[in-house]
Amino acid sequence: MSERRLMLLHYVTGIGILITGAVHLWVVFFTVPLDQTIWETTMLFDNHPFAILSVYRNALLASTLWLLLVFTTYHAMNGIRVILMELIPNRSFVSAIKWVLIALGLFLVVYGTRTILIAYNIR
Amino acid sequence: MLFPSRYSLERWSYTLQRITGVVVTLYFVLHVIETGNFVGGPSVWYVPPYDYARAYYEEIREFLHNPVFDVGLVIIGWMVAFHAVNGLRLTLAHFGITLGRPSRVEPEAPPRSFSPFQRAIFWISIALAVFAVVYSLNALMGVLAA
Amino acid sequence: MEGKVVFTVFRHDPSAGERPRFVRYEVPYRSGMTVLDGLLYIKERIDHTLAIRYSCRMGICGSCGMKVNGLPRLACFTQVSELGRSIKVEPLPNHPLVRDLVTDFTAFFSKHRAVKPWLIRKDAEEQENPTRQYLQSDQELERYIQFSYCISCGLCYSACPVVTALPEFPGPQALAWLYRFYADSRDQGGRERLRLVDDATGIWRCHFAGSCSQVCPKGVDPALAIQLLRRAVLRG
Numbered sequence: 001m002s003e004r005r006l007m008l009l010h011y012v013t014g015i016g017i018l019i020t021g022a023v024h025l026w027v028v029f030f031t032v033p034l035d036q037t038i039w040e041t042t043m044l045f046d047n048h049p050f051a052i053l054s055v056y057r058n059a060l061l062a063s064t065l066w067l068l069l070v071f072t073t074y075h076a077m078n079g080i081r082v083i084l085m086e087l088i089p090n091r092s093f094v095s096a097i098k099w100v101l102i103a104l105g106l107f108l109v110v111y112g113t114r115t116i117l118i119a120y121n122i123r
Numbered sequence: 124m125l126f127p128s129r130y131s132l133e134r135w136s137y138t139l140q141r142i143t144g145v146v147v148t149l150y151f152v153l154h155v156i157e158t159g160n161f162v163g164g165p166s167v168w169y170v171p172p173y174d175y176a177r178a179y180y181e182e183i184r185e186f187l188h189n190p191v192f193d194v195g196l197v198i199i200g201w202m203v204a205f206h207a208v209n210g211l212r213l214t215l216a217h218f219g220i221t222l223g224r225p226s227r228v229e230p231e232a233p234p235r236s237f238s239p240f241q242r243a244i245f246w247i248s249i250a251l252a253v254f255a256v257v258y259s260l261n262a263l264m265g266v267l268a269a
Numbered sequence: 270m271e272g273k274v275v276f277t278v279f280r281h282d283p284s285a286g287e288r289p290r291f292v293r294y295e296v297p298y299r300s301g302m303t304v305l306d307g308l309l310y311i312k313e314r315i316d317h318t319l320a321i322r323y324s325c326r327m328g329i330c331g332s333c334g335m336k337v338n339g340l341p342r343l344a345c346f347t348q349v350s351e352l353g354r355s356i357k358v359e360p361l362p363n364h365p366l367v368r369d370l371v372t373d374f375t376a377f378f379s380k381h382r383a384v385k386p387w388l389i390r391k392d393a394e395e396q397e398n399p400t401r402q403y404l405q406s407d408q409e410l411e412r413y414i415q416f417s418y419c420i421s422c423g424l425c426y427s428a429c430p431v432v433t434a435l436p437e438f439p440g441p442q443a444l445a446w447l448y449r450f451y452a453d454s455r456d457q458g459g460r461e462r463l464r465l466v467d468d469a470t471g472i473w474r475c476h477f478a479g480s481c482s483q484v485c486p487k488g489v490d491p492a493l494a495i496q497l498l499r500r501a502v503l504r505g
């Protein structure tokens with residue numbers, strides 16, 4: 001991919017994270033009453049409207065979470081690539097690190113998707 | 124060069140954006156791995172029974188529920204809020220939006236690219252980051268309620 | 270302000286194999302004195318081996334750039350009175366050192382040349398032997414006039430944190446010049462120009478740290494030019 005595409009995606013995923021991340025934070029933090037902590041409410045396994053399992057079981061929230069996972073993975077891996085290629089301007093290092101980051105990114109997406117899919121199906 | 128004490132706000136934003144980006148990335152990787160444990164750890168690639176997953180989750184929750192991780196999360200909250208809003212500011216700037224327009228040079232005037240709008244978003248990102256600290260301190264450790 | 274000003278000056282001759290050092294010089298203060306005046310006093314009365322580069326003494330030629338009290342500035346354009354009694358002078362960072370306060374601009378100028386800082390016309394014959402005048406409206410002029418004030422002093426280049434880390438980066442000056450011609454209504458370089466910097470070591474490496482615009486002595490605001498250039502590249 002051209003550098004232009006890569007960076008354009010960086011902005012797009014950034015905006016995407018802003019939206020899906022807001023939903024994620026809202027679910028975990030902003031649904032918690034001010035006189036309680038997340039450990040007593042959303043960080044429970046079940047039996048609360050926004051407990052862990054309830055979030056994953058909600059198809060809409062689960063898909064938002066998946067989008068957040070994909071966006072963040074790209075944004076983070078590309079961000080690290082940008083920082084490293086500017087810190088260590090050595091062509092062979094840059095192409096080597098690219099593959100490490102692609103592998104790490106794939107792992108994150110696969111592992112995170114697994115979590116979301118499995119949790120969605122726990123009954 | 125890391126701490127640009129003599130340079131303007133924009134330079135600080137550049138440095139902070141990088142540091143927060145790297146730290147939040149580290150958190151993100153750990154977060155994906157750690158939430159994987161909610162459904163029974165790396166060896167589970169099928170849907171486990173409800174009780175098994177629940178027992179596994181309770182164990183993880185026990186491990187995570189302590190002041191050290193809470194404070195860590197508060198710091199991550201600060202960084203996420205800053206990186207998000209400052210990132211929005213940078214995106215706008217990179218697309219040429221919210222910057223001043225080029226014109227004839229006025230001596231002693233600040234650069235047009237340091238527009239009041241841009242500066243305002245920077246300070247909003249700092250303010251939101253502070254809010255994130257207060258809010259998450261309460262949501263995690265209940266400091267306001269105490 | 271009267272009395273003495275203390276100049277702490279970076280001295281180093283890479284070819285002599287000695288270590289870089291800072292030398293203190295006391296210079297009598299004179300009202301209206303610039304940093305360049307102080308350095309010339311040192312060169313004339315105290316130590317004539319001090320190497321400095323300057324020419325116009327009036328902020329036009331762009332050859333007297335150096336780091337003064339931590340920021341890149343033009344020595345002839347910086348009043349001693351705005352700095353106080355103690356002044357630290359170092360060579361510009363990001364440019365290779367020649368000797369003392371003199372730096373080598375070869376790489377800087379070759380990046381300048383690489384963005385084709387001249388008007389490109391499709392019709393080569395017309396360009397060599399113009400048959401008419403090419404008029405511009407006020408609005409057309411304002412799109413680039415600010416960026417054409419650049420004197421290529423290299424201060425922005427030495428303030429840029431990206432140039433420090435990535436030597437292939439064209440730097441603020443070259444990118445601003447590229448935009449200056451791209452935005453000129455008489456220029457027909459168009460996409461060709463954008464392609465010059467649309468690569469992994471080009472415009473995408475700017476992260477708007479703004480240090481270039483902060484130090485520019487001419488109010489060029491290269492950071493603004495670069496963001497507008499990036500907008501053009503993003504639009505493809």
Ligand code: SF4
Nearest residue numbers: 419420422423425485
């Ligand atoms: S843009 Fe300003 S600082 Fe940079 S070379 Fe031109 S005059 Fe000097």
Ligand code: FES
Nearest residue numbers: 325326331333345
């Ligand atoms: S001597 Fe010409 S700009 Fe300073």
